[in-house]
Amino acid sequence: MTYVVTDNCIQCKYTDCVEVCPVECFYEGPNFLVIHPGECIDCDDCVDVCPANAIFNEDDLPEDKKHFLALNEELAQIWPQITDQKDPLPDAAKWDGVAGKLEHLDKSVPEG
Amino acid sequence: MAPKEKYIPSETEKAFLSTVTNGKYDREIITGLKKFVDGSVPQDMQGFYSKEELDAIMELDGTDKDLQARMPVKITRHYFEQALKSKAIQTLVKASPKETYDLDGAEDPGKQMSYSPVEGLIHKYELGLIYVASTCSAHCRFCYREELIAKKEITREDGTVAAKGLAKIKDIVDYVLEHNRLVDENSGRHPETNRERLREILMSGGDPMVLGNKNIAQWLGALSEAGIESIRIGTKELAFYPERFDETFFAMLDAFHEAYPQTNLRMMVHFNHPDEFLAKDPDGNYIEHAQGGLEWIPATRASVKEFARRSWINIDNQSPIIAGINDDSDALRIMQRELKRNGVENHYFFCGRDIVGHKAFNVPIEKAWHILNESQKGLSGVEAHARLSITHYKGKTEVAAVTNTLFPGVKGGENGVVIFKLLRSAADAPDRCKVTIVGRNEEAIWFSGYDDRVIMDEAELFSMYDIQPLTAIAAE
Numbered sequence: 283m284t285y286v287v288t289d290n291c292i293q294c295k296y297t298d299c300v301e302v303c304p305v306e307c308f309y310e311g312p313n314f315l316v317i318h319p320g321e322c323i324d325c326d327d328c329v330d331v332c333p334a335n336a337i338f339n340e341d342d343l344p345e346d347k348k349h350f351l352a353l354n355e356e357l358a359q360i361w362p363q364i365t366d367q368k369d370p371l372p373d374a375a376k377w378d379g380v381a382g383k384l385e386h387l388d389k390s391v392p393e394g
Numbered sequence: 395m396a397p398k399e400k401y402i403p404s405e406t407e408k409a410f411l412s413t414v415t416n417g418k419y420d421r422e423i424i425t426g427l428k429k430f431v432d433g434s435v436p437q438d439m440q441g442f443y444s445k446e447e448l449d450a451i452m453e454l455d456g457t458d459k460d461l462q463a464r465m466p467v468k469i470t471r472h473y474f475e476q477a478l479k480s481k482a483i484q485t486l487v488k489a490s491p492k493e494t495y496d497l498d499g500a501e502d503p504g505k506q507m508s509y510s511p512v513e514g515l516i517h518k519y520e521l522g523l524i525y526v527a528s529t530c531s532a533h534c535r536f537c538y539r540e541e542l543i544a545k546k547e548i549t550r551e552d553g554t555v556a557a558k559g560l561a562k563i564k565d566i567v568d569y570v571l572e573h574n575r576l577v578d579e580n581s582g583r584h585p586e587t588n589r590e591r592l593r594e595i596l597m598s599g600g601d602p603m604v605l606g607n608k609n610i611a612q613w614l615g616a617l618s619e620a621g622i623e624s625i626r627i628g629t630k631e632l633a634f635y636p637e638r639f640d641e642t643f644f645a646m647l648d649a650f651h652e653a654y655p656q657t658n659l660r661m662m663v664h665f666n667h668p669d670e671f672l673a674k675d676p677d678g679n680y681i682e683h684a685q686g687g688l689e690w691i692p693a694t695r696a697s698v699k700e701f702a703r704r705s706w707i708n709i710d711n712q713s714p715i716i717a718g719i720n721d722d723s724d725a726l727r728i729m730q731r732e733l734k735r736n737g738v739e740n741h742y743f744f745c746g747r748d749i750v751g752h753k754a755f756n757v758p759i760e761k762a763w764h765i766l767n768e769s770q771k772g773l774s775g776v777e778a779h780a781r782l783s784i785t786h787y788k789g790k791t792e793v794a795a796v797t798n799t800l801f802p803g804v805k806g807g808e809n810g811v812v813i814f815k816l817l818r819s820a821a822d823a824p825d826r827c828k829v830t831i832v833g834r835n836e837e838a839i840w841f842s843g844y845d846d847r848v849i850m851d852e853a854e855l856f857s858m859y860d861i862q863p864l865t866a867i868a869a870e
Contacts, residue, residue, distance in 0.1 A: 306416060323604045
């Protein structure tokens with residue numbers, strides 16, 4: 283089992299989860315974070331600290347978000363690890379809760 | 395949220411931490427029973443729970459006997475593979491309705507919270523225990539840290555109710571420095587609590603070994619800087635996922651030792667049964683080496699050997715004696731022999747606590763003593779160092795002897811007496827090795843089972859609760 287970051291993280295990227303994760307299993311893209319499903323130890327600590335309520339226990343994923351498990355797995359392989367909290371994206375507050383954010387997901391791998 | 399005051403590492407710490415890398419681990423953990431119920435676990439795991447077992451467990455979901463609310467179900471692939479070959483391991487890791495048949499018992503019989511001056515710290519003796527992780531790679535069904543692992547809300551000394559929090563480096567370092575400053579200014583004793591210097595910290599949880607190397611390294615460095623001489627890491631990861639102890643981990647330890655050569659590391663490991671570390675042949679028997687000893691699971695032995703060859707690291711095993719898992723003299727004899735042979739000291743065996751939801755695991759005190767004593771028959775002196783310990787509010791207490799000789803005039807005395815010895819008083823060292831003698835009660839699982847048959851109470855295990863020895867009552 284693992285925990286899964288879902289669509290409401292897109293364009294927000296608050297990174298509070300990164301600060302509490304005991305095993306540093308978050309990986310960072312341009313406007314989204316993902317959890318490495320093999321490295322996550324199911325401690326549950328990230329769920330409550332996410333200001334966007336974007337993180338779910340795999341077993342609690344709503345039906346329409348189930349595909350995020352495979353997406354987390356895929357992107358954790360190509361994105362760099364993030365280990366320190368940083369500022370959220372500039373318009374995070376504006377994007378929090380906006381529907382249909384998946385179309386804005388930038389899957390590109392950051393340079394360097 | 396107020397900005398957190400950050401711990402500032404020293405230059406030595408920074409140099410050490412800059413060398414540390416995190417390894418990559420895939421424990422293939424299965425958490426919860428849902429995947430067993432809906433059949434989405436890997437092919438070879440299907441059938442680990444029978445349909446009948448799952449039905450009986452799921453029936454309790456949402457009731458006051460809910461097993462997953464009591465302690466989340468969790469297993470690694472490594473441990474699952476050992477469980478296939480071991481009834482004892484299955485009992486240890488598989489949820490069973492037996493756990494919640496009888497919910498009698500105390501929430502906190504050792505009164506741990508009264509020893510917690512800072513969030514995430516329990517301060518007893520010259521030793522502090524810190525909670526640094528809130529989970530383990532797999533979950534023992536008998537775990538008594540369920541309030542932390544299952545994130546239950548508990549009542550604090552001041553009456554507030556909240557989930558137990560983890561220790562923060564800055565809080566702990568500040569507490570250690572302040573405590574030791576006051577002790578030093580007051581000729582070696584704390585002016586209020588009378589405790590000695592804090593010399594030793596036990597990193598616990600949860601299992602510190604679920605954390606990454608960098609996280610563990612930050613604790614090791616900070617505790618050393620605070621003047622801690624010995625750091626303990628309490629872990630069951632050698633049983634759950636021995637591959638965690640990889641090159642990156644030992645490279646971190648070696649860099650730590652180079653930076654802080656005075657700090658001693660004590661690995662407090664947790665094997666309950668030899669099935670957790672010994673290999674088996676296809677018939678399920680241990681494999682004997684022609685030149686002596688038994689064959690280990692290769693990854694487990696390799697990890698133990700890596701610890702053992704570093705002279706500044708001690709490895710000690712501690713285990714409770716648990717019904718259906720290791721209440722078995724033959725298993726304990728093999729375990730003690732093989733651990734010692736491979737460099738692991740046998741430290742304590744424990745009586746389980748009389749805690750809510752633990753009746754299915756409790757072995758009566760006198761029976762536990764008998765099992766351990768039988769297991770040590772045939773062991774050499776150095777193999778038989780382990781003692782049976784029970785954690786009284788006053789401190790670690792040894793169940794030193796259970797006699798079979800008539801002791802007239804006292805309840806239970808027709809069967810003999812039990813001799814308790816206070817090994818370490820949590821508050822005050824001078825009480826060490828004081829003794830209490832009680833008439834036997836073979837049903838007793840906690841001190842309270844002896845309230846009506848105290849013969850002599852030098853250790854004050856009972857008088858602190860206003861229970862007088864029978865001799866004192868007779869004299870009145």
